[in-house]
Amino acid sequence: MAPSCCQVRVGPDLNGAAEVGSDRWDGRAMPASQVDEFQVIGKRVAKLDAPAKVTGRTVYADDLSMAGLLEGAILRSPHAHARIRSIDVSAAEQLPGVRAVIYAGNVTQRPFGYSHDNLPLKRDKVRFIGDEVAAVAAIDEETAKAALSMIKVDYEVLPAVFDPFEALEETAPVIHDERPDIVGNLSMRWDYDAGDVDEAATRAAVVVEGDYSSPQAAPVPIETHVIVASFDPDGHLTVWSPVHMVFMYRKELADCLGLDWRHITVIQPSVGGSFGGKIDIDSHDFITVLLARHSGRPVRLALSREEEFTGTRTRQPIHFHLRTGADAEGNLLFRDAEVVSDNGAYNAWGSHAMLVAMNTVTSMYRVPNSRVRCSVAYTNKNYGGSVRGFGNPQATFAVEQQMEELADALGMDPMDLRLRNANQSGDVTPQGLEITSCGLSDCLRIVREQSGWDQRRGTMRGRHRGLGAAAFIHVGGGARIYASDGCGAVVKVDDSGEVTLITGASELGQGSETVLAMIVAEEMGIPIDSVRVVNSNTDVKPWDVGVHASRTTFVAGNAARMAAAAARDKLLETASELLETPAGELRVRDGVVEVAADPSRRIELGRVARRRLLREGGGVVMATAFYDPPTHNQDKDYRGNISAAYGFGAHVAEVEVDPGTGMVRLINLWTAHDVGRAINPMSCEGQIEGGAAMGIGLALSEELVIFDGEIVAPNLHDYGMPTAVDVPRTVVNLVETVDPLGPFGAKGVGEAALIPVPAAVANAVADATGVRPREYPMRPWKVKAWIDAGESSHASRRAAEPADKGGGDNG
Amino acid sequence: MRIEIVVNGDRYVKEVMADLSLLDFLREVLGLTGTKWGCLTGDCGACTVLVDGEPVVSCLQLLRQVEGRDVTTIEGVEHSGELDEVQAAFVANGGAQCGFCTPGMIMSTEALLRANRSPSESQIREALSGNLCRCTGYSKIIDAVLQAAAERA
Ligand code: FES
Ligand code: FES
Numbered sequence: 001m002a003p004s005c006c007q008v009r010v011g012p013d014l015n016g017a018a019e020v021g022s023d024r025w026d027g028r029a030m031p032a033s034q035v036d037e038f039q040v041i042g043k044r045v046a047k048l049d050a051p052a053k054v055t056g057r058t059v060y061a062d063d064l065s066m067a068g069l070l071e072g073a074i075l076r077s078p079h080a081h082a083r084i085r086s087i088d089v090s091a092a093e094q095l096p097g098v099r100a101v102i103y104a105g106n107v108t109q110r111p112f113g114y115s116h117d118n119l120p121l122k123r124d125k126v127r128f129i130g131d132e133v134a135a136v137a138a139i140d141e142e143t144a145k146a147a148l149s150m151i152k153v154d155y156e157v158l159p160a161v162f163d164p165f166e167a168l169e170e171t172a173p174v175i176h177d178e179r180p181d182i183v184g185n186l187s188m189r190w191d192y193d194a195g196d197v198d199e200a201a202t203r204a205a206v207v208v209e210g211d212y213s214s215p216q217a218a219p220v221p222i223e224t225h226v227i228v229a230s231f232d233p234d235g236h237l238t239v240w241s242p243v244h245m246v247f248m249y250r251k252e253l254a255d256c257l258g259l260d261w262r263h264i265t266v267i268q269p270s271v272g273g274s275f276g277g278k279i280d281i282d283s284h285d286f287i288t289v290l291l292a293r294h295s296g297r298p299v300r301l302a303l304s305r306e307e308e309f310t311g312t313r314t315r316q317p318i319h320f321h322l323r324t325g326a327d328a329e330g331n332l333l334f335r336d337a338e339v340v341s342d343n344g345a346y347n348a349w350g351s352h353a354m355l356v357a358m359n360t361v362t363s364m365y366r367v368p369n370s371r372v373r374c375s376v377a378y379t380n381k382n383y384g385g386s387v388r389g390f391g392n393p394q395a396t397f398a399v400e401q402q403m404e405e406l407a408d409a410l411g412m413d414p415m416d417l418r419l420r421n422a423n424q425s426g427d428v429t430p431q432g433l434e435i436t437s438c439g440l441s442d443c444l445r446i447v448r449e450q451s452g453w454d455q456r457r458g459t460m461r462g463r464h465r466g467l468g469a470a471a472f473i474h475v476g477g478g479a480r481i482y483a484s485d486g487c488g489a490v491v492k493v494d495d496s497g498e499v500t501l502i503t504g505a506s507e508l509g510q511g512s513e514t515v516l517a518m519i520v521a522e523e524m525g526i527p528i529d530s531v532r533v534v535n536s537n538t539d540v541k542p543w544d545v546g547v548h549a550s551r552t553t554f555v556a557g558n559a560a561r562m563a564a565a566a567a568r569d570k571l572l573e574t575a576s577e578l579l580e581t582p583a584g585e586l587r588v589r590d591g592v593v594e595v596a597a598d599p600s601r602r603i604e605l606g607r608v609a610r611r612r613l614l615r616e617g618g619g620v621v622m623a624t625a626f627y628d629p630p631t632h633n634q635d636k637d638y639r640g641n642i643s644a645a646y647g648f649g650a651h652v653a654e655v656e657v658d659p660g661t662g663m664v665r666l667i668n669l670w671t672a673h674d675v676g677r678a679i680n681p682m683s684c685e686g687q688i689e690g691g692a693a694m695g696i697g698l699a700l701s702e703e704l705v706i707f708d709g710e711i712v713a714p715n716l717h718d719y720g721m722p723t724a725v726d727v728p729r730t731v732v733n734l735v736e737t738v739d740p741l742g743p744f745g746a747k748g749v750g751e752a753a754l755i756p757v758p759a760a761v762a763n764a765v766a767d768a769t770g771v772r773p774r775e776y777p778m779r780p781w782k783v784k785a786w787i788d789a790g791e792s793s794h795a796s797r798r799a800a801e802p803a804d805k806g807g808g809d810n811g
Numbered sequence: 812m813r814i815e816i817v818v819n820g821d822r823y824v825k826e827v828m829a830d831l832s833l834l835d836f837l838r839e840v841l842g843l844t845g846t847k848w849g850c851l852t853g854d855c856g857a858c859t860v861l862v863d864g865e866p867v868v869s870c871l872q873l874l875r876q877v878e879g880r881d882v883t884t885i886e887g888v889e890h891s892g893e894l895d896e897v898q899a900a901f902v903a904n905g906g907a908q909c910g911f912c913t914p915g916m917i918m919s920t921e922a923l924l925r926a927n928r929s930p931s932e933s934q935i936r937e938a939l940s941g942n943l944c945r946c947t948g949y950s951k952i953i954d955a956v957l958q959a960a961a962e963r964a
Binding site for chain 1: 842843844845846847848849850851852854855857884885886888889894898899901902903904905906907908909910911912913914917933935936937939940941942943944945946947948949950951952953
C-alpha cells in the first residue's frame with residue numbers, strides 16, 4: 001500500500017495533483033518552491049524526545065521515585081445519588097502503615113470547578129458512581145486498599161436521574177439542591193441568534209429536520225492519571241502532574257485548598273497521552289495534595305484503569321434536533337438547533353463544549369441565519385470534560401449529515417452543495433468568526449477526486465458499499481476562553497552557542513516541543529539539533545493558558561518565533577561589529593553568520609555569543625516574548641472572534657456494511673486538512689492519523705455503556721478502542737493556505753482529524769444501506785436493526801423550553 | 812521466596828513475595844521503569860516484555876512462573892548505547908508520539924521479527940493487535956516495523 005502521507009498540499013495518490021489546486025488556490029498560497037527556502041520548516045523532523053521514548057528512558061509520573069513516597073487511594077461512591085449521613089474513618093486510621101485518612105470532615109476545602117459545584121471530597125451528597133468520598137495514604141498500595149475497605153460510610157440513597165431529557169423535567173430529582181441560582185437540573189443555557197430563522201424558513205425550497213445523538217465516550221490515554229505531591233519542610237508544595245493547564249492548575253489548587261499560590265511549583269513529567277482527559281484540575285489532584293499535607297510525606301496517587309473510566313472526565317453526549325434549509329439553487333438559508341448536552345454530575349470545563357459546537361452550527365459553510373437553543377443538564381453520571389474536539393464531533397455529526405440529506409432532497413451532489421456554500425478566506429461569519437485563511441474548497445476537491453466520488457457515490461449499494469463525506473471548521477489560532485489567550489517564551493544563547501527555548505507550552509506527546517524547536521531553528525538560522533526546549537516547570541517557564549483548543553503551534557509558536565527573532569537580532573548586532581558589516585547585510589545559515597554578498601566572511605554563532613558575553617560590560621543573549629492573539633472573548637450573545645485562525649478540512653469515508661450482521665467495515669478514509677503551513681509534515685500526519693483513528697473508534701465502537709448510572713465494563717477490553725487491525729491507513733493531504741498570522745503560516749491541527757469521522761462514516765452507511773444513522777457508535781446490532789426496520793429507530797426528542805431562560809449560568 | 816532470573820543478560824537472585832508479578836519485579840524491584848502499565852488486565856500491551864524471546868504481558872505473569880528464564884525488557888534492546896533497527900525506525904518514522912505504548916510496541920515487534928523476517932502489513936497488524944496506541948493511529952508504527960524488517964533482511 002502506498003504510504004499514507006503526502007508532502008505539501010496534496011496526496012501522492014492524486015494524479016495531476018498540482019492542477020487541482022494551482023489555478024484555484026487562494027492568492028496568499030505559497031508556491032511550493034518557496035518551501036525550499038526554508039532550512040527547517042517543512043522538513044520531516046523526527047521528534048526530539050523520540051530516542052528517549054524508544055529506549056524506555058522517558059520519565060512519566062509513575063516512574064518517579066523519592067524517599068518516603070506513600071501510595072494514595074480513593075474511596076468512591078457506589079451510589080449514583082445519595083446523601084452522606086456519616087463517615088467513620090477510625091478503624092482505617094488504626095491500621096498499621098496508614099499515614100493519613102482524609103474525608104470532608106477533616107480537611108479544608110472549598111468548592112471548585114466552572115460552576116463551583118464540586119468538592120474534592122464530597123461532604124453532603126454524592127452525585128455519581130465514582131464520586132470521591134475519602135482517601136488514604138499508606139506505606140504501600142495493599143495497605144492503602146485495605147484501609148479503604150475499613151472506612152464506613154452511611155448513605156441515604158436518593159432517586160437518581162440518568163437521562164438528560166428526564167433530568168430537565170420538573171419532576172426530576174434535583175442533583176444540585178445546594179444551587180439556588182438554577183432551576184432544577186438545568187445547569188447552563190446557550191442561546192444564540194443570528195438573523196431571522198423563522199423568516200428564512202418561509203423562503204426555503206427544502207428543509208431537512210432530524211435528531212442526532214452521540215454517546216458518552218472516554219479519552220483513554222494509555223497512561224492513567226498519576227499525580228505526586230510533596231511539601232518541603234518550609235511549606236513549599238511541589239506537584240508532579242500530567243495536567244496541561246499548569247498555571248491555572250496552580251491557582252485553582254491554592255483557591256480550593258487555601259494554599260498560597262506563590263508557594264506552589266507544578267512540574268509536568270512526560271505525559272503518556274491526554275486527549276483532553278488530563279487538561280485541568282480534578283478531585284484527584286486536590287486529594288493527592290491533601291494526603292501529602294495530612295501525612296507530612298510525599299504521596300503518589302496512581303489511578304487504575306477502572307478509575308480512569310469511572311472517575312475521570314468523559315466526552316459528553318450531546319443531542320441535536322437540527323433543521324437546515326436551502327433555496328432551490330442550494331444556497332443555505334438557515335440552521336436551527338435545539339440541543340441538550342448531558343454533562344453529568346458537575347460542571348467542569350466540559351459544560352462549555354457548546355462553545356465550540358456552536359461555531360459549527362453557525363459557521364460551517366456560509367449560513368446567514370442560525371439559531372441555537374442549548375440546555376446543559378446535570379445527570380447522575382460521570383461528568384463531561386474537554387476531550388479532543390470538544391463538542392465539535394457531536395455537532396458535525398448533525399450538521400454534515402444534513403448537508404447530504406439536503407443535497408439528496410435538492411437532487412444535487414453533496415460535494416457541489418458543499419462547494420457552493422463553502423467558507424472562503426476573508427469571510428466574517430454572522431457569529432463574528434474572522435476567517436483569515438480557508439482551504440475548505442480545496443480540501444473538498446481533493447478528497448472528492450481521490451475517492452472517486454463522482455463515479456462511485458450512490459452506485460455501490462448492491463455491494464453494500466457506500467461513500468460519505470464530512471467537512472469541519474475548528475479553532476486553529478487559539479481560543480479565547482480566559483482573559484488572556486497568551487503564551488510566553490524565552491530564548492537564551494549561552495557561551496556554548498546552544499540555544500534554549502523556555503516555553504510556557506506543554507508537550508503531551510503531540511510533538512509541540514519539536515515544532516517549537518523547528519520554529520526557533522528556522523528563525524535563528526541554526527540546525528534543529530542545537531535547540532533545547534525546556535517546558536515542564538512553573539518556576540522556570542513563562543505563563544501560558546495551557547494546551548487546549550489546538551492552540552500550541554499557533555500561540556506558543558508565535559511567541560517562540562518572536563523571542564527567537566529578538567535573540568537573533570542581538571547576535572547580529574554583535575556579529576555586525578565583528579564582521580564590520582551592517583546587520584542588514586548579514587544572514588545566518590546553519591549556525592554561521594555570513595556576509596550575504598561575500599559568504600567567505602563568516603563567524604560561527606556560538607563565537608558571536610561568546611564575544612558578546614566574555615568581555616567587560618558584556619551581556620548574555622536572552623530574549624523574551626509574550627504572544628496573545630488578537631481575538632476577543634465572546635460577548636453575552638456569543639458573538640466575537642474567539643480564534644485568530646480557523647482550521648478546515650474534509651474527509652471521505654468508504655464503508656462496507658454486512659446486511660446480515662450490521663457490521664460496518666471502514667475500508668478507506670481520505671482526508672485533506674488545511675493546516676496553514678505544515679511546520680513538520682510528519683508531525684501533522686501523526687496528529688491526523690491518530691485523530692482519525694480516534695474518530696473511527698467514536699464512529700464505530702467506542703462507548704461507555706451505562707446502566708442505572710453504572711459504567712458496565714470499565715476496562716479496555718470492552719470499551720472498543722480501535723486496535724491495529726481495526727483501522728485502515730488514512731490518506732492524508734496537507735493543504736497549505738499560509739495563514740497571515742500563524743507562525744510561518746501554520747494553524748492548529750491537534751484535534752481536527754477526529755471531528756468529521758463519525759459524520760463521514762454515517763453518510764457512507766446511508767449511501768451503502770439507504771438508512772440514515774441517527775446516532776453513533778454505529779455498532780452492528782444497531783445498524784442491523786436500522787436496516788431491518790428500513791430506518792433508524794431513533795425517536796425524536798426535544799427538551800421543553802425552560803420557563804426561566806436565565807435559570808442556568810450563561811456559558 | 813527466593814528467585815533466580817536473567818534480565819537483559821544480568822543474573823539476579825532476589826528474595827520476593829510469591830505473588831509478585833513480573834511487571835512489579837521489573838519496575839519496583841529492579842527499577843527498570845521502561846516497561847509501562849496501562850491496565851494490569853492484559854488488555855493494553857504496554858507491559859510487554861520478552862521471555863525466552865516470546866512476547867508476554869508482564870502484568871499478568873507471576874515472577875515465579877518465569878523463574879530461571881531469560882527476560883528482555885526495552886532497556887535490553889539497544890546495543891551498547893546504540894538504537895537497534897526497530898528503535899531507530901520508530902524514531903525516524905514518527906512511531907512514538909507520547910511514547911507510552913512504545914516500549915511494549917517495540918518488544919512485540921522484536922518478537923515478530925524474530926519469528927518472521929519479512930512480515931506483511933496485515934501480519935504486522937495482527938502481531939501488534941494486543942498493543943494499544945491512542946496517539947498514532949498505528950500507520951507510522953507499521954511503517955517503522957516495515958522499515959526495520961527491510962533493514963534487517
Ligand atoms: S498493563 Fe499489562 S496489558 Fe496493560
Ligand atoms: S504513542 Fe502514545 S499511546 Fe502510542
